Amino acid sequence: MNGLVENYDVVVIGAGHAGCEAALAAARLGLETIVFTVSVDSIALMPCNPNIGGSSKGHLVREIDALGGEMGKNIDKTFIQSKMLNQSKGPAVHSLRAQADKNAYSRGMRKVLENTDHLTVKQAEVTKLLVEDQVIQGVETYSGAKYMARAVVLCTGTYLKARCIYGDISNYTGPNGLQPANYLTDSLKENGVEMFRFKTGTPARIDKRSIDFSKMEEQFGDEKVVPFSFSTDPADVQIDQASCWLTYTNEHTHEIIRANLDRSPLYSGMIEGTGPRYCPSIEDKVVKFADKNRHQVFIEPEGLYTNEMYVGGMSSSLPEDVQHEMYHSVAGLEHVKIVRNAYAIEYDCINPRQLTAALQFKAIKGLFSGGQFNGSSGYEEAAAQGLVAGVNAAQYVKGKDLLILDRSESYIGVLIDDLVTKENHEPYRMMTSRAEYRLLLRQDNADQRLRKKGYEVGLISQEQYEALLLKEQQIEEEIHRVEHVNIGSSTEVQNLLEVNHSTVLKSGTTMAELIKRPELNYMMLAPIDKNRPELPEDVQEQVNINIKYEGYIKRQLKQVEQFKKLETKRIPEDLDYETIKSLRIEAKQKLELYRPMNIGQASRISGVSPADISVLLVFLEQMRR
Amino acid sequence: MDTKTTIAAVASAMSTAGIGIIRISGPECMDIIHKVYRSKKNKKNIMDVPTHTIHYGFIYDGEQVIDEVLVMIMRGPHTYTGEDTVEIDCHGGILAMRRVLETVIKYGARPAEPGEFTKRAFLNGRIDLSQAEAVIDVINAKNEYALKSSMNQLKGSVLQAIGEIRSKILYHIAYIESALDDPEHISIDGYGESLKNEILPLRENIQKLLDTTGEGKLIHEGIKTVIVGKPNAGKSSLLNLLVGENRAIVTDIAGTTRDILEETITLHGISLRMIDTAGIRSTEDVIEKIGVQKAKEYAEDADLILYVVDASDELDENDFEIMELLKSKKAIVLLNKTDLDIRTSQEKLQGMVDAPVLAISAREERGIDLLEGRIKEMFFAGELQFNDEVYITNVRHKAALEAAQDSLGLVLQSIADGMPEDFYSIDLMNGYEELGSITGETVGEDLVNEIFSKFCTGK
Numbered sequence A: 001m002n003g004l005v006e007n008y009d010v011v012v013i014g015a016g017h018a019g020c021e022a023a024l025a026a027a028r029l030g031l032e033t034i035v036f037t038v039s040v041d042s043i044a045l046m047p048c049n050p051n052i053g054g055s056s057k058g059h060l061v062r063e064i065d066a067l068g069g070e071m072g073k074n075i076d077k078t079f080i081q082s083k084m085l086n087q088s089k090g091p092a093v094h095s096l097r098a099q100a101d102k103n104a105y106s107r108g109m110r111k112v113l114e115n116t117d118h119l120t121v122k123q124a125e126v127t128k129l130l131v132e133d134q135v136i137q138g139v140e141t142y143s144g145a146k147y148m149a150r151a152v153v154l155c156t157g158t159y160l161k162a163r164c165i166y167g168d169i170s171n172y173t174g175p176n177g178l179q180p181a182n183y184l185t186d187s188l189k190e191n192g193v194e195m196f197r198f199k200t201g202t203p204a205r206i207d208k209r210s211i212d213f214s215k216m217e218e219q220f221g222d223e224k225v226v227p228f229s230f231s232t233d234p235a236d237v238q239i240d241q242a243s244c245w246l247t248y249t250n251e252h253t254h255e256i257i258r259a260n261l262d263r264s265p266l267y268s269g270m271i272e273g274t275g276p277r278y279c280p281s282i283e284d285k286v287v288k289f290a291d292k293n294r295h296q297v298f299i300e301p302e303g304l305y306t307n308e309m310y311v312g313g314m315s316s317s318l319p320e321d322v323q324h325e326m327y328h329s330v331a332g333l334e335h336v337k338i339v340r341n342a343y344a345i346e347y348d349c350i351n352p353r354q355l356t357a358a359l360q361f362k363a364i365k366g367l368f369s370g371g372q373f374n375g376s377s378g379y380e381e382a383a384a385q386g387l388v389a390g391v392n393a394a395q396y397v398k399g400k401d402l403l404i405l406d407r408s409e410s411y412i413g414v415l416i417d418d419l420v421t422k423e424n425h426e427p428y429r430m431m432t433s434r435a436e437y438r439l440l441l442r443q444d445n446a447d448q449r450l451r452k453k454g455y456e457v458g459l460i461s462q463e464q465y466e467a468l469l470l471k472e473q474q475i476e477e478e479i480h481r482v483e484h485v486n487i488g489s490s491t492e493v494q495n496l497l498e499v500n501h502s503t504v505l506k507s508g509t510t511m512a513e514l515i516k517r518p519e520l521n522y523m524m525l526a527p528i529d530k531n532r533p534e535l536p537e538d539v540q541e542q543v544n545i546n547i548k549y550e551g552y553i554k555r556q557l558k559q560v561e562q563f564k565k566l567e568t569k570r571i572p573e574d575l576d577y578e579t580i581k582s583l584r585i586e587a588k589q590k591l592e593l594y595r596p597m598n599i600g601q602a603s604r605i606s607g608v609s610p611a612d613i614s615v616l617l618v619f620l621e622q623m624r625r
Numbered sequence B: 001m002d003t004k005t006t007i008a009a010v011a012s013a014m015s016t017a018g019i020g021i022i023r024i025s026g027p028e029c030m031d032i033i034h035k036v037y038r039s040k041k042n043k044k045n046i047m048d049v050p051t052h053t054i055h056y057g058f059i060y061d062g063e064q065v066i067d068e069v070l071v072m073i074m075r076g077p078h079t080y081t082g083e084d085t086v087e088i089d090c091h092g093g094i095l096a097m098r099r100v101l102e103t104v105i106k107y108g109a110r111p112a113e114p115g116e117f118t119k120r121a122f123l124n125g126r127i128d129l130s131q132a133e134a135v136i137d138v139i140n141a142k143n144e145y146a147l148k149s150s151m152n153q154l155k156g157s158v159l160q161a162i163g164e165i166r167s168k169i170l171y172h173i174a175y176i177e178s179a180l181d182d183p184e185h186i187s188i189d190g191y192g193e194s195l196k197n198e199i200l201p202l203r204e205n206i207q208k209l210l211d212t213t214g215e216g217k218l219i220h221e222g223i224k225t226v227i228v229g230k231p232n233a234g235k236s237s238l239l240n241l242l243v244g245e246n247r248a249i250v251t252d253i254a255g256t257t258r259d260i261l262e263e264t265i266t267l268h269g270i271s272l273r274m275i276d277t278a279g280i281r282s283t284e285d286v287i288e289k290i291g292v293q294k295a296k297e298y299a300e301d302a303d304l305i306l307y308v309v310d311a312s313d314e315l316d317e318n319d320f321e322i323m324e325l326l327k328s329k330k331a332i333v334l335l336n337k338t339d340l341d342i343r344t345s346q347e348k349l350q351g352m353v354d355a356p357v358l359a360i361s362a363r364e365e366r367g368i369d370l371l372e373g374r375i376k377e378m379f380f381a382g383e384l385q386f387n388d389e390v391y392i393t394n395v396r397h398k399a400a401l402e403a404a405q406d407s408l409g410l411v412l413q414s415i416a417d418g419m420p421e422d423f424y425s426i427d428l429m430n431g432y433e434e435l436g437s438i439t440g441e442t443v444g445e446d447l448v449n450e451i452f453s454k455f456c457t458g459k
Helices: A017-028 A057-067 A071-078 A102-114 A184-190 A251-259 A282-288 A320-328 A379-398 A411-421 A443-457 A462-483 A491-499 A511-516 A537-548 A550-567 A585-594 A599-603 A610-624 B029-036 B093-106 B116-123 B129-153 B156-181 B191-213 B235-245 B291-301 B317-326 B346-352 B368-380 B388-416 B421-439 B446-454
Strands: A005-007 A010-013 A033-037 A051-053 A079-085 A095-100 A119-123 A126-132 A135-141 A146-148 A151-154 A163-166 A169-171 A195-207 A217-219 A244-248 A296-301 A308-315 A338-340 A343-350 A367-369 B007-010 B020-025 B053-061 B064-074 B085-090 B223-229 B251-254 B260-267 B270-277 B304-310 B331-336 B357-359
Touching (some): A010 A135, A010 A379, A017 A033, A017 A102, A017 A379, A051 A057, A051 A379, A057 A071, A057 A095, A057 A379, A057 A411, A057 A443, A071 A079, A071 A379, A095 A102, A126 A184, A135 A151, A184 A195, A195 A320, A251 A282, A320 A338, A367 A379, A379 A411, A443 A537, A462 A511, A537 A550, A550 A599, A550 B421, A585 A599, A585 A610, A599 A610, A610 B116, B007 B093, B020 B029, B020 B093, B020 B116, B029 B053, B029 B064, B029 B085, B085 B093, B093 B388, B156 B191, B156 B421, B156 B446, B191 B388, B191 B421, B223 B235, B223 B291, B223 B317, B235 B270, B304 B317, B304 B368, B331 B346, B346 B357, B388 B421
Parallel strands (some): A005 A146, A010 A033, A010 A151, A151 A367, B223 B270, B223 B304, B304 B331, B331 B357
Antiparallel strands (some): A051 A095, A079 A095, A126 A135, A135 A146, A163 A169, A163 A343, A195 A308, A195 A338, A217 A244, A244 A296, A296 A308, B007 B020, B020 B085, B053 B064, B251 B260, B260 B270
16 A cells, blocks of 8 residues: 655646646646646647637637636647638637647647746546545546645546547557546545546548648638737747648538448447537438538648648547548548548547536535536537636635626626536537627637636736726727717718728718727727827727627627626525525425536526516525525 | 616506506606696696605606696605505596506616515515515515416417517627627628618517507406306307497407417407317307316406306206306306206306306396496406516506517617617617517527527637
């Protein structure tokens, strides 16, 4: 029996995207932190797609950065191509997506971890949670060593009892053949934690030298790259970018798949886990969308110093020989060499309704969790939760208020609220349509929404915070100015309008009114705005958006006001719903199960009706008196 | 749930057709009454009057007079709800009362949720703790009724129409959203033009529904009336007669959700929902076929029972059972076939039941005026009631339809203004939610499910 016992403030289990943010946050807040990983070489590993960001995920990265997380800074240093998606659409759905050099990304994050004060990196498999009287005491590793801590953060990703499958081949390994964590699930169950089994999948990686790019369309990055991090100098990210390539599946590909469906572990029942609908395998696409005669396939580099390329759009768990035939049927891949086969992976995760919005287990004090362990999917979703869980582990140890973000202020708030209050039957992915107030939750204003919270917690420096205050002041002053700048119908003005296909003026108007015209914007009108002060680009952008979409923004602000009213009505943690006799049985059971922290959250639980909410309000008032 | 909006509802029971009270409560109720009230000479400023005073005048919608009213101004906190409250006594009967309520809603109030006045009274400390349980019971009872009425009262055809509009709206949202989510797979450039052409017919359909709300076609209103009696007593002839005589038939629909045939008729401005089991007129009699038990079930729910007795026949077991049934209900006994040889006399029958007995002959169309007169009397004496929640439900539905119509209007506006596509789905979603509030459906995971089932996205 190993008698080693060490003491820490915070233990983080797992060093993937969630674990890294959690460990960094706790250590940066001054707490002695240890982060466990089954392999130090796999810190911040990107085992699936080589991207950071994308629609709504880009928002998450911005928010992580605004709060003082690391993901945005790290991708800014290690990206090889970058695009702002949806640029022709409204500002709410603009989203950054970068191709990462996976190896560089992983090394970059490892370097930050290894050089952060108060942070210890440890290679070991945690096998047991040490819990006494519903309070976490620490963890035990496979060797029997004990690490005592006031708070523990679980970020085990897809490693719990992981199994990788293609065809009838199945290996009990984590992603990329890494060692799985086979014991922790049992310890969690012993402590009353309800587990789910989810699955996800990844496509093959292929050798660049065996691809015929002449049959594909080249995809370039943006000419002008916008960084993810609010702290990155835009000048530093204007690099030579790598290309991606677009090709398509065809009827022949689909025939091969259809002919071999019976050999798919999904259809034969060998895989029991629940897979994500938004990230279907190619066999799923062919079955579900039988009328489509081709599907897009994106060939993306895995990094600058490897010939491996990712086959986006063709994840699969078909047998090796079928995969071979299937990939070879795609234009440009006729002679392709497959480096790594596509596979599906099954893993244990929790039913996240056992968590509070602070990502703390309701039943075990001091135990927090983040990432795929909570039933989400995606690097960005993981990092966002890891950050919140890590901050809260630190706040908990310090005895301070936990950080809870709500649906009206951030995508992270939407993500966590969805996880902890809604029935979740598949790995959860962020989408802009999940955010009710998305006009307010833009990627361009994440700093205005969240920097203050990061500052209050202690992850954002005084200097960074003051820079934000200055920016806000500049925005406010400029909006005020523009609203009061009168524009007459001078020749210069009329010419500018005509050139931009805008109706000429019959009488005078204000600069703000002109900005609101769909065909115009703040930047275009500079020549006729004589006293315009020189302002940074990000300030100009905010002025433009706030004036241009003023009506819509005001409407959403009004809705948020309504929303906030219910969110501020707190429900006592120990409320015994059984004693509220007028609640319907279904509502009682659901409320008992979810134990919402406020009336707003209660109202979002399925099976709780407006009448139940009324009853609850009356009951709470009765208690208060 | 929220206590900052201004709510309105009918505060009196809708039984007596003479006077009804509309109550408005909340921060904006003074503004609203200011917009709709005019004194006789239009000189009084209702905003300036002292609290707890009553004012004679008229309710106007723009330049149109709606009703002659008394308005009571009560400023908080010394009101039932503790908030600023206005009560409007309407003089013009049910129709006018309905229009006053609609006008008040048009100018900024929203229809009150069931039990909401009471709830506010409690939350604002106007009702003490000992009554809290009772408050909860009121909320529950009213909600149960409202829920029943919003589901049951809603006609099958309306339910279907709303369902179709909703599923189309959802499809468009899902299309836009999947393209935003995965712009490299799905392109929606220039979608505005085609969306416009899809929205226009949806708005027409909503308008059709709105047009019918005024005539009570959206939901079933009226006194739920059931005709019972033995086979061949003349129930069908009576129904045909009532329906046939009445040129004011409002509707005739075969419910899609239940096997019940309903006909709404109006007698002297009073709506009766005549309820008949499906095929009762073409197949055999309900009592013979399904037994008294079934008739009991229908009668249980009824506001009024019309019991038809064949005067040319002897009373038997079946009649005695029906008489038992009548004891706890409002009923009128109709002694039919009085044109034939009489075996059961009016006197004999009247001795056996508490309900009034009227002699009629459906075949000779005699005595129907007596029946009509009797129903009218009972209604105005307040003996017959129908729950005002049904009526309130209708007002709420109308408000929701209008809100949905406005939302689709905003989509068209955004398209006309050349706004990007993501703006369309915001208002589309609002419209979708409003329509869902009529059919009792919440959004939940609808959109996400629609996106994944209809559109192929993802890596």
